[in-house]
Amino acid sequence: MNAATTQKHPLDGMLRTDRIPHIWCPGCGIGTVFSSSLIAISSMGTDPMKTAVVSGIGCSGRGAGYVNLDSYHTTHGRAIPFATGMKLANPELTVVVFSGDGDLFAIGGNHFIHAARRNMDLTVICVNNLNYGMTGGQAAATTPHLAKTSTTQRGNPEGPFNLPLLAYACGATFIARWTMLHTRDLTQSISEALTHTGFSFIEVLAPCPTGYGRKNKLKNSDLLKVYQEKAIIKNGANPAETILDMEQGITLGKFVEYDRPTYADNYKSVNCD
Amino acid sequence: MKFWRVPLDSDEIVITRGVVHIIEDRCKGCGYCIDYCPRDVLEASSRFNSKGYHPPAVKQPDLCVNCHYCEAVCPDFAIFSVEAPAQPI
């Protein structure tokens, strides 16, 4: 009963197993978010030939390289425009963007806000590890005020985006936030986002022990403890009232889901009558 | 499993039991499966895998309830549970 097994992992069919073990560091939360995403995609029961995963650059952006579906590893910040093109050219596809906070909200921030404004029918999963993990733990647009990073040695003078509020203000029609510990809720939200028609955004908090963790003297499991102890689950919360504060609490839940015409609907109604 | 009072319908209840499997060479030794297993099934081991990490060991196999949480939380696709044949309590 103990130890080494010869059986296959239930997600092996969804993975490019020849590339596993992946490059993510021990304790990096990206793998857990990726795993939840794969469970959600595989449980949708849709044709794998009609599902594609697009990533940008960063540790999180490596996701596209491990999924056993059509996938694209685009340039830094450009996952959303690439995914937009795919979706418009081939509306039958379910297009999932899996990328990091730096990729989606710093260099790629403009693409995010405009895709949300247009209600482009995409599912965007953002692994928020509060920094640029891949390049050495620099401050990002999501780094908490006063947190230490390799570019903010005395503490971050800036404050972070509230990503669910940003997404809501821009026009996203499905918005959720979880941590990598809330695997079941997370998987459920990704599944719902995949079936939702319109721009869906899921923020997932996940530790980067090598970058953010090391600079802020957080051990491998310390950030997870914060996620566990500070979680305040409030489904349907007003995005303007959601908080992400390591002391006061972290609001989690499915915050927003409503319908309005997508970009493709509007494009058709203007141009194809 | 211990009960403070044996349920009256104990002959009808079946408790899901699981068998946990570890793909040792994928493990990076983060310990999340050990920390977050609700039944304290797993423990740290001093053995090394081929990459030099310490994979978990199964300490109390009979306590596994096949909740799949270790499987879900593992960032490395290195552990999973399967249902054990049902047993009446």
Ligand SMILES: Cc1ncc(C[n+]2csc(CCOP(=O)(O)OP(=O)(O)O)c2C)c(N)n1
């Ligand atoms: C055009 C361009 N600018 C800068 C970089 C360097 N770079 C690579 S990854 C990255 C940040 C990634 O951060 P994030 O998306 O949060 O991913 P993480 O590694 O944290 O998962 C940067 C700035 C690059 N590859 N290309």
Ligand code: SF4
């Ligand atoms: S540097 Fe950080 S984000 Fe990148 S793989 Fe390591 S722990 Fe994960």
Ligand code: SF4
């Ligand atoms: S399946 Fe659940 S009870 Fe069994 S080892 Fe994993 S986490 Fe523990």
Ligand code: SF4
């Ligand atoms: S969670 Fe996975 S990688 Fe971490 S110790 Fe357990 S089996 Fe190993």
Ligand SMILES: [Mg+2]
């Ligand atoms: Mg990041």
